[in-house]
Amino acid sequence: MNAQKMTVKIDIEETVDVLVIGGGVAAVCAAIAAGRNGCETALVEMDMCLGGNSGPLLGVHVSGAHSFHPYASETGIIEELELEAARQAAKTITLGHHYNISHQWDLVLEQGLRDAGVRVYRQHQARRALTEGRRVVGVIVEDIQHFRTKLFRVRHGIIDASGDGVVAVDAGASFMRGTESKARFGERSGPEKDSAITMGTSITALVRKASHPVDFVMPPEFAARATAEGPPTKTPGYRPAAWRPDAEFCFIWATESGGQRDTILDDAEIRQEILYQFYRCWDNVKNHSCVEEARNWELAWVSPKSGKRESHRFIGDYVLTQTDVEAARAFPDSIGYGGYFVDVHEPVGLRSKVVCYSNPPLWNFPYRSCYSKDFDNLWLAGRLMSVSHLALGTVRLMRTLGCIGQGVGTAVGLAKQLGCTAREVYEKHIETLQQTLLRQDATILTTANHDPADIARTATVTATSEMRHGVTRVSGGYLPLDVPRGVQLWDWAPELRGAEFAVRNTTTEPQKLRLRLELFERKQLWKDENERIGFKHITGPANRMEWGSDSTAAKFAPVAECEAVVPPGFDGWVTFRFTRPVPMIPADPTSDENRYNLLIEPAPGVELGVDAHAYDFALRLWRSAGEATYSVAGDCHAFRLSPAPRYGEAVNVINGHNRRYSTNPVNAWLSDFDAPLPQSITLEFPEPCDVARVHLTFDTIERCYHEAPINCNERAARRCVADYRVEVRTGAGWEEVVAESDNRQRWRVHRFAARRAEALRLTVLRVHDPRHRARVYEIRAYGPNAAD
Numbered sequence: 001m002n003a004q005k006m007t008v009k010i011d012i013e014e015t016v017d018v019l020v021i022g023g024g025v026a027a028v029c030a031a032i033a034a035g036r037n038g039c040e041t042a043l044v045e046m047d048m049c050l051g052g053n054s055g056p057l058l059g060v061h062v063s064g065a066h067s068f069h070p071y072a073s074e075t076g077i078i079e080e081l082e083l084e085a086a087r088q089a090a091k092t093i094t095l096g097h098h099y100n101i102s103h104q105w106d107l108v109l110e111q112g113l114r115d116a117g118v119r120v121y122r123q124h125q126a127r128r129a130l131t132e133g134r135r136v137v138g139v140i141v142e143d144i145q146h147f148r149t150k151l152f153r154v155r156h157g158i159i160d161a162s163g164d165g166v167v168a169v170d171a172g173a174s175f176m177r178g179t180e181s182k183a184r185f186g187e188r189s190g191p192e193k194d195s196a197i198t199m200g201t202s203i204t205a206l207v208r209k210a211s212h213p214v215d216f217v218m219p220p221e222f223a224a225r226a227t228a229e230g231p232p233t234k235t236p237g238y239r240p241a242a243w244r245p246d247a248e249f250c251f252i253w254a255t256e257s258g259g260q261r262d263t264i265l266d267d268a269e270i271r272q273e274i275l276y277q278f279y280r281c282w283d284n285v286k287n288h289s290c291v292e293e294a295r296n297w298e299l300a301w302v303s304p305k306s307g308k309r310e311s312h313r314f315i316g317d318y319v320l321t322q323t324d325v326e327a328a329r330a331f332p333d334s335i336g337y338g339g340y341f342v343d344v345h346e347p348v349g350l351r352s353k354v355v356c357y358s359n360p361p362l363w364n365f366p367y368r369s370c371y372s373k374d375f376d377n378l379w380l381a382g383r384l385m386s387v388s389h390l391a392l393g394t395v396r397l398m399r400t401l402g403c404i405g406q407g408v409g410t411a412v413g414l415a416k417q418l419g420c421t422a423r424e425v426y427e428k429h430i431e432t433l434q435q436t437l438l439r440q441d442a443t444i445l446t447t448a449n450h451d452p453a454d455i456a457r458t459a460t461v462t463a464t465s466e467m468r469h470g471v472t473r474v475s476g477g478y479l480p481l482d483v484p485r486g487v488q489l490w491d492w493a494p495e496l497r498g499a500e501f502a503v504r505n506t507t508t509e510p511q512k513l514r515l516r517l518e519l520f521e522r523k524q525l526w527k528d529e530n531e532r533i534g535f536k537h538i539t540g541p542a543n544r545m546e547w548g549s550d551s552t553a554a555k556f557a558p559v560a561e562c563e564a565v566v567p568p569g570f571d572g573w574v575t576f577r578f579t580r581p582v583p584m585i586p587a588d589p590t591s592d593e594n595r596y597n598l599l600i601e602p603a604p605g606v607e608l609g610v611d612a613h614a615y616d617f618a619l620r621l622w623r624s625a626g627e628a629t630y631s632v633a634g635d636c637h638a639f640r641l642s643p644a645p646r647y648g649e650a651v652n653v654i655n656g657h658n659r660r661y662s663t664n665p666v667n668a669w670l671s672d673f674d675a676p677l678p679q680s681i682t683l684e685f686p687e688p689c690d691v692a693r694v695h696l697t698f699d700t701i702e703r704c705y706h707e708a709p710i711n712c713n714e715r716a717a718r719r720c721v722a723d724y725r726v727e728v729r730t731g732a733g734w735e736e737v738v739a740e741s742d743n744r745q746r747w748r749v750h751r752f753a754a755r756r757a758e759a760l761r762l763t764v765l766r767v768h769d770p771r772h773r774a775r776v777y778e779i780r781a782y783g784p785n786a787a788d
Contacts, residue, residue, distance in 0.1 A: 006130060008140055011148040016042045016119070017156040018412055019139055021126040024052020025062060026382035026401035027161035028109050029077045030409035034159070035116030036440070036788070037413025042152060043113060044124035044141050047305065050109040052163070052382075054398050057305035059092070059101040059204050059251065064399025065339030067705045068359050068545040070592060071660050072339055075701070076442040077112070078402030079746055083700060084108050086709035087716065087744045092206075095244055097711050099204055099251035101301070124150070126162065129171035134376045136171050156416045157377030159408055164264050165312040165384040173372040174315040179389045187322040187390050189342075189357045198389070199309035199345040200259035200352045201270050205252045205278055206301040207243065214298035216286035222276045231288060232280065238289035240281050245293040249300075254281045259347035263311045271306045273350055278302065309345060309383070309396060316386030317423065318368035325363040325394055326526040328590070333430045334364035335407030335437060337445045338400035341529075341544075344393040358526040359545045360394060362590040362661065364445055367430065370408045371422035379412055379422055381405040406442050407433075436787075438658065439780070441697065441747035445590055448656030449778070453786040455691060456654050456760070456779050459683035465672035467648030469617060470640045474502050476612030483625060485608050486515075486599035486639075487618040488632055490548065490592060491664035492584050493643045498562070498577035499598055502609030502638035505566040513564050514601040515576040518556040521585060522593050537619070537634040541706035547662070548592035551630040553623060556597055566606060573640075587645070590661040597621055597630070598639070609638040613673070616663050617647060650681050658697045658778040668699060671764070671774035679774045680763040683781070692754040692784035694726055694738070696762065699775035700746040716744045718769035721776065725765065726750060728757040744768075754784045 020031040023045025035041045049055040054062050062082065066073035073079065084090075090104030091097060113120050123145040130138035130151075136158050141150045160168045169175065179197045182190030218226050240254040255277040258270035285294045322342055323329075342357040369386035372378040380386065381404065383396045395401070411425050414433050418425075425433055434444055435451050449457070469491075479485060486501075496517065505511050533549040534542055560582045564574050588594060599621065600608065610620065612635050620633040646652065648670025657667040671679035700717035702708050709717050716722070726738035737752045760781055764774035 008128070009149060010151045012150045013153060014042065014150065015153040015155065016040050017416060018159065019044065019152050019154050020159045020161060021139070021167055022052065022161035022163060022382060023047065023050040024161060024163065024382055025054055025078065025398040026405035027052070027159070028113060029402040029405035030159045030161055030381045031118045032077050032112055032116040033406045033409025034412045035118045037410055039156065039413050039416055041117065042119040042121060044121045044126050046123065046125035046144065048122055049106045051106055053307045054100070054105070056101045056103045056106055058303045058307050059099040060307055060398070061098050061100060062398045063340065063705065064397045065337065065362060067340060068543055069339045069362055069547065070543060070663055070703045071701050072362060072662065073701050073708065074399045074403035074443060075659055075746065076403060076406045076440065078399055079700065081108055081112055082708065082710045083717065083744055083746065086714065089715065091710055093713055094249040094251055095242060095247040097713055098242060101206065126167045129167045131171050134374070136375060136378050139167055157379060157412055157422070159379045159381050159412060160384065161381035161405065163308060163311065163382055163384060165314060168314055168372065168378060169312060171375065171378060173374050173378060175312045176315060177312055185319065185321045185323070185388050187388060189322060189390055197347060198259050198263055198311065200256040200347060201263060201274060201309065202253055202256045202307045203274050203278060204303045204307070205299060206249065207252060207297055208249050208300045210296045210298050213295045216282060216299065218283050219279060222279050225276060226280060226283065232284040235289045238284065240285060243285065245290070254278065256345055256352040257350050259345065259352055263308055267306065274306065277351065310392060312384050313392065314372050314380050314384055314386060316369045316371055316380065317373050317426070318366050318386060320366065320369050320387040320391045320395065322357065322388060322390040325360040325391055326358055328361040328363050328525055331364045331366040333367040333426050334444050334447070335367045335370070335411070335433065336365040336404035337362055337443060338365065338394055338397065339363060340394045340397045340400065342390060342393040344390060356529040357390065357393065358528060361525040362445055365404050367407065367411060367426055367433065370404065370411065376421035376423070379408050381408045403443065407437055410437055410440065441658065443659060445661060449658070450656070453782055455685065455689050455781040455783065456683055459654060459685050461650045461654060461681065461683055463650035463669060463671065463681040464679045465675040466650050467670040467672055469644035469647045472611040472615065472636055472638045472640070474609035474611065474638045476610035476635060478504055478607035478609055481600060481603045481606040481608055483622050484599045484601055485622045485637070486597060487637050488621045489596040489598060489618055491587055491617040491645045492596060492641070493645045495581040495583055496578065496641065497581045498575060498642045500573045500575050500640040501600065502572070503566055503570065503574040504607040504609070505568060505570040505605060506607065507605035508568045510568055511566045511603045511606050513566060513574065513603055513606065514561060515564070516561045516599050516601070517559040517582060518597045519559050519585065520556050520595045537632055541704050543704045548595055551632060553628060553630055587664070589665060592663045611636045611638045616666055617645070653681065653776055653779045659701060668775050668777045673773050677767070677773065678763050678765045680761055681776065683760045683779060685758060688756050688758050690754045690783045691728055691757040691760065691781050692752060693782040693786065694750045694760065695778070695780035696748045696776065697778040698746050699777060716768045719772040719775050720744065720746065720768050721764050721774065722768045723766040725763050727761045728755045729759040730756055734761070
């Protein structure tokens with residue numbers, strides 16, 4: 001609607017810098033980021049509760065890349081929120097800690113918004129856009145609770161994160177809807193023709209085991225249809241998704257429909273269909289297939305909100321595709337990432353099937369897909385961003401959307417500060433945006449800190465202890481070299497000149513040992529669903545896809561060999577040297593798939609030393625006679641590489657990376673596990689400088705989704721630093737400026753009166769799980785006038 005022709009009666013007017021439409025995870029993260037970056041921000045949400053599909057009206061779990069990739073959990077604001085939710089036990093405790101209808105999650109989101117200065121308006125439905133040329137200057141919003149019409153005038157811009165994008169459509173922004181053909185974007189899984197098919201809509205339900213038998217009667221509004229269709233086929237052992245008779249509480253999500261309809265205009269009819277599907281499913285459990293097992297089970301709750309997966313997708317300056325995510329395309333304007341399955345729900349009659357087209361590598365998300373190409377100040381967040389139908393299968397996961405939402409909100413704040421358009425942020429200021437995101441704990445895959453204001457980057461770093469690659473020692477006895485044995489390398493330097501192994505020769509004769517180096521290198525970056533191979537040495541929770549788990553011997557190609565002679569009765573380190581340095585393939589910091597094996601051929605009477613500890617950089621390896629695959633164990637042989645890659649050295653805290661992206665490199669200072677706490681790390685500045693703010697990034701990233709504290713009913717990340725202090729050294733000596741206890745957060749910013757500092761020291765006093773030692777990803781230091 002042209003702002004000059006508005007005829008709607010307005011009851012209340014408000015003016016803000018930025019209006020965020022929607023209350024889901026993407027919207028919340030975008031609004032918090034905008035507020036933190038200097039924007040007077042309001043958020044309007046049409047439901048009573050915040051969280052969107054993750055909120056207490058539906059309860060879908062907040063998932064993302066960490067379901068399919070180790071240590072891949074999206075960081076930043078979404079990590080802050082989930083760590084705070086874990087602290088407050090803001091998750092419903094059911095089988096698998098999966099879905100969540102805790103109202104405390106809603107309150108965690110609201111507190112995060114209010115702390116950032118965001119004004120929150122519940123039960124406010126954004127309806128119409130007011131435009132002037134290429135700008136959206138206002139939004140008409142219905143206050144559903146009080147029956148009032150409001151006009152939010154917008155000084156700077158709007159972020160449409162509403163899912164359906166009704167306001168963006170009303171403004172005239174170009175959009176896509178349905179499924180694009182293969183010819184449209186060149187996607188390998190695209191159909192031959194365009195269609196109106198979208199992903200469908202679902203509901204969730206909570207069932208509980210009572211202390212007494214509970215009857216279930218099909219609701220009358222669905223009974224006639226059920227009678228006409230006939231009784232369900234009695235299937236002994238039938239289990240709808242996530243119902244287990246031996247549990248106490250379970251969520252069920254056995255419904256989906258609507259992909260062949262208009263998921264906006266036909267929403268009420270779609271909900272009736274999925275309600276029928278659910279009641280039909282529960283009737284089957286209670287009255288047909290599981291009568292005895294389900295006798296005491298009762299239906300406790302059905303979600304009042306329907307979970308929509310897809311409607312409009314708006315067109316930006318770039319459309320992300322399946323091809324992009326499967327190739328892990330590098331974008332110069334990346335502001336976030338993901339890595340979930342390309343998981344597309346396709347209609348089958350009135351129901352649907354889930355088609356997993358691939359498990360992509362960790363992929364980058366471009367800023368150009370986060371704003372409308374038709375407007376100067378219309379940003380996009382959530383599932384309505386500029387992506388293809390197939391790419392939406394992996395983009396739509398809420399933790400991923402939260403990560404990208406932070407990038408969008410930060411971009412809006414930067415555009416306000418610089419007085420530029422959404423597109424100009426990309427054209428003129430993209431590096432500033434990326435460095436701002438990194439400074440505020442976001443992740444941009446493999447992009448390093450280049451902030452010139454960060455004083456810590458110039459420091460010399462030392463620690464009271466640190467873990468290095470050569471720390472392996474014989475602590476687990478010896479194994480006979482009766483089969484090929486060695487180590488599988490998960491990290492390496494650019495070249496390999498040789499290696500050492502702890503060896504014992506129990507014979508009276510010299511023994512010649514042959515060492516071979518071989519490589520598993522996968523050219524195709526994405527995996528098919530049938531490539532799920534688990535790790536036998538990991539007994540705890542597993543990822544839904546494991547990388548680096550295929551140890552088929554025939555897939556390892558020979559690279560180099562060398563020999564060494566072990567004297568009779570020898571017990572010590574044997575050195576193997578290649579005739580010339582071996583060039584190693586570049587290690588991919590975002591994937592564990594490519595690996596090297598270092599194997600020593602069998603030799604009579606020779607034994608190989610074992611280190612009983614587990615290390616990130618290698619696994620113990622052997623191949624039994626007649627076996628087609630190598631066996632691996634979680635411990636290690638005692639070995640050393642020349643040269644060795646960096647492991648847990650103190651200097652990692654200024655290497656520019658605020659996290660690990662996969663198992664290796666860890667990009668963190670790790671204190672020696674044999675050295676008890678407290679342990680300290682010291683940054684010596686080349687000359688005295690004013691320090692008034694310190695950023696600390698601790699380790700809260702677990703190997704898999706189910707180990708995150710919010711998903712395993714724990715109050716804090718096990719490896720997170722709990723108690724610590726920060727000191728600065730001036731001409732008068734060391735002075736404590738920060739003393740913190742019971743920390744639960746990954747990213748902490750401490751401000752204090754400026755000191756003329758010669759050095760900075762962090763001392764770790766306690767970690768939440770005493771089995772861990774100090775683990776710190778990054779330390780930054782800023783002067784009194786540096787930007788936040």
